[in-house]
Amino acid sequence: MSETAGLQRIKVEDLLQRDSWDVDPRPHIRLNAEKCAGCPTKPCTRMCPAGCYVEAGGSIVFSYEGCLECGTCRVVCPMEAIEWDYPVSGRGIQYRTA
Amino acid sequence: MRFDAVVVGAGPAGAAAAYAAASGGLKVLLVERGRGAGSKQVYGGKVYSHYLEEALGDLKGAPIERWVGKERLSIVDDAGRTATLEYEGGSTRAFTAHLTKLAAWLVDRAVSAGAVFVDEVRVDSLRRDPSGRFSGVEAGGELVEADVIIDAEGVNRLLLERAGLVERASTRDLALGVKEVVRIGEKEVEERFGLDKGEGLSWILVGGVTGGLPGGAFVYTNKDTVSLGLVLYVDAAARAIEEPVHSMIEKLRTHPALHRYWADGDVVEYAAKLTPESGYRYMPRRLVADGLMVAGDAAGMLLNLGYTFRGVDYAVYSGYMAGRAAIAARDRGGPTEENLRELYEEPLRRSRPFRDLWRLRGVERAMEGGDRYFRRYPALMGAALRSMFELGESTPSIYEALMGAAEESGISIIGALVDALMMARSI
Numbered sequence: 379m380s381e382t383a384g385l386q387r388i389k390v391e392d393l394l395q396r397d398s399w400d401v402d403p404r405p406h407i408r409l410n411a412e413k414c415a416g417c418p419t420k421p422c423t424r425m426c427p428a429g430c431y432v433e434a435g436g437s438i439v440f441s442y443e444g445c446l447e448c449g450t451c452r453v454v455c456p457m458e459a460i461e462w463d464y465p466v467s468g469r470g471i472q473y474r475t476a
Numbered sequence: 477m478r479f480d481a482v483v484v485g486a487g488p489a490g491a492a493a494a495y496a497a498a499s500g501g502l503k504v505l506l507v508e509r510g511r512g513a514g515s516k517q518v519y520g521g522k523v524y525s526h527y528l529e530e531a532l533g534d535l536k537g538a539p540i541e542r543w544v545g546k547e548r549l550s551i552v553d554d555a556g557r558t559a560t561l562e563y564e565g566g567s568t569r570a571f572t573a574h575l576t577k578l579a580a581w582l583v584d585r586a587v588s589a590g591a592v593f594v595d596e597v598r599v600d601s602l603r604r605d606p607s608g609r610f611s612g613v614e615a616g617g618e619l620v621e622a623d624v625i626i627d628a629e630g631v632n633r634l635l636l637e638r639a640g641l642v643e644r645a646s647t648r649d650l651a652l653g654v655k656e657v658v659r660i661g662e663k664e665v666e667e668r669f670g671l672d673k674g675e676g677l678s679w680i681l682v683g684g685v686t687g688g689l690p691g692g693a694f695v696y697t698n699k700d701t702v703s704l705g706l707v708l709y710v711d712a713a714a715r716a717i718e719e720p721v722h723s724m725i726e727k728l729r730t731h732p733a734l735h736r737y738w739a740d741g742d743v744v745e746y747a748a749k750l751t752p753e754s755g756y757r758y759m760p761r762r763l764v765a766d767g768l769m770v771a772g773d774a775a776g777m778l779l780n781l782g783y784t785f786r787g788v789d790y791a792v793y794s795g796y797m798a799g800r801a802a803i804a805a806r807d808r809g810g811p812t813e814e815n816l817r818e819l820y821e822e823p824l825r826r827s828r829p830f831r832d833l834w835r836l837r838g839v840e841r842a843m844e845g846g847d848r849y850f851r852r853y854p855a856l857m858g859a860a861l862r863s864m865f866e867l868g869e870s871t872p873s874i875y876e877a878l879m880g881a882a883e884e885s886g887i888s889i890i891g892a893l894v895d896a897l898m899m900a901r902s903i
Binding site (some may be wrong): 386393397400419421425426427438447451453463465466467469472474476 | 509510512514515519574575576577596598616634644645646650654655656657665700701710713714715717718719720721723729730743744746749827858
């Protein structure tokens with residue numbers, strides 16, 4: 379599959395801009411950095427649809443703000459290093475057409 | 477605060493449960509974590525109408541986008557060569573809809589039937605009384621008591637896990653769906669997909685569209701938008717995926733064979749959701765406990781055959797059964813485990829959807845056969861069709877084309893036939 383001129387792939391940051399949000403200042407995801415550091419495969423970096431987990435200098439930099447609330451990171455994390463719940467008070471992603 | 481029934485989650489299962497229970501005169505509270513009804517709802521895009529009509533009596537006012545009049549199934553190889561089977565001219569039983577709107581419509585029906593709907597409330601735990609009976613839900617430190625709880629929390633079973641009723645979900649049981657909604661305009665939807673006015677398309681693609689990973693891609697037409705997405709089996713994808721999943725869906729949108737359908741369109745939404753990969757396997761050992769019933773995705777009520785998915789209609793069906801069971805239990809001495817087993821779990825296990833989940837579980841398992849179905853057979857097909865249709869100097873017979881393709885792709889025709897037979901037998 380090759381890319382076609384005029385049809386560039388949209389970067390995940392821009393893809394997320396198409397959605398509506400009410401971000402909770404209190405994170406609904408917590409990462410145990412110690413457990414995370416021991417992970418050899420880091421599947422979260424590829425499996426999170428929102429690209430919330432990014433590898434930088436061997437460790438994971440994570441942000442919860444763009445979370446689509448699918449729950450994938452919680453199940454793919456081999457270290458069980460992710461403490462995950464839904465946001466409270468109706469915060470987070472606001473789907474309109476999904 | 478005390479209710480006859482508390483329903484956790486206002487998705488298709490929860491809303492149907494609240495509708496059924498309230499219709500029978502129960503005092504029902506329907507609790508939803510999202511803002512307004514529908515705001516956290518994600519699925520692919522198509523709903524089979526049969527069980528909705530059975531549960532609700534009619535679909536009056538339902539936010540239907542298009543009735544599906546055209547079904548397509550495509551096998552794509554890694555080079556982008558595509559073989560498509562198209563079915564039309566039948567009488568349709570499925571429609572496309574936005575689940576955000578469909579869930580809101582279902583919640584309206586529940587509220588009209590007398591249910592109390594509360595949004596922006598995230599339930600934190602299911603509560604038991606000292607005898608071990610489920611007696612209420614706790615949210616933000618507040619307790620709501622009820623005779624019976626219907627857990628329709630969805631695929632992420634945080635509450636059931638905390639209550640010790642199910643194990644922590646395994647990657648082997650789940651698939652990840654990601655979806656983009658692209659607006660192209662009503663006329664364009666009909667022109668580009670060759671549809672009549674108001675007619676919809678449902679299109680499933682397997683093979684190269686997932687880079688050979690187990691799973692597939694889907695395209696559904698809405699009124700003036702197109703929903704396109706990928707479904708990946710989480711376990712296989714987590715081990716073999718080479719680029720981020722958000723990059724893979726963009727690869728799908730910009731696929732040379734597909735992009736013309738939504739060229740110049742605006743991506744208006746990007747969404748993701750986990751689903752049970754095999755509903756049968758995801759089903760909790762018990763669907764009831766003393767004072768508790770489980771419905772919808774949380775109960776594994778989703779059928780995935782690779783070329784078709786039934787989630788929303790099965791969710792509505794199981795939720796409706798749970799709501800009815802809540803009424804029947806009240807008339808029979810209360811929602812004890814024994815009563816709920818007799819009134820909900822056993823009838824559900826005898827129902828057509830459940831029997832189909834059981835009967836077809838082998839197909840779901842075969843889908844995990846991964847590489848063969850999702851990379852090697854598409855490659856065989858691509859090579860065979862190329863030599864049949866891309867003619868130059870010589871003209872091969874179908875037999876020669878197949879044998880040449882087998883040699884080129886290194887796949888045995890006999891092996892493929894055996895697989896097809898095994899697949900047929902597993903049904």
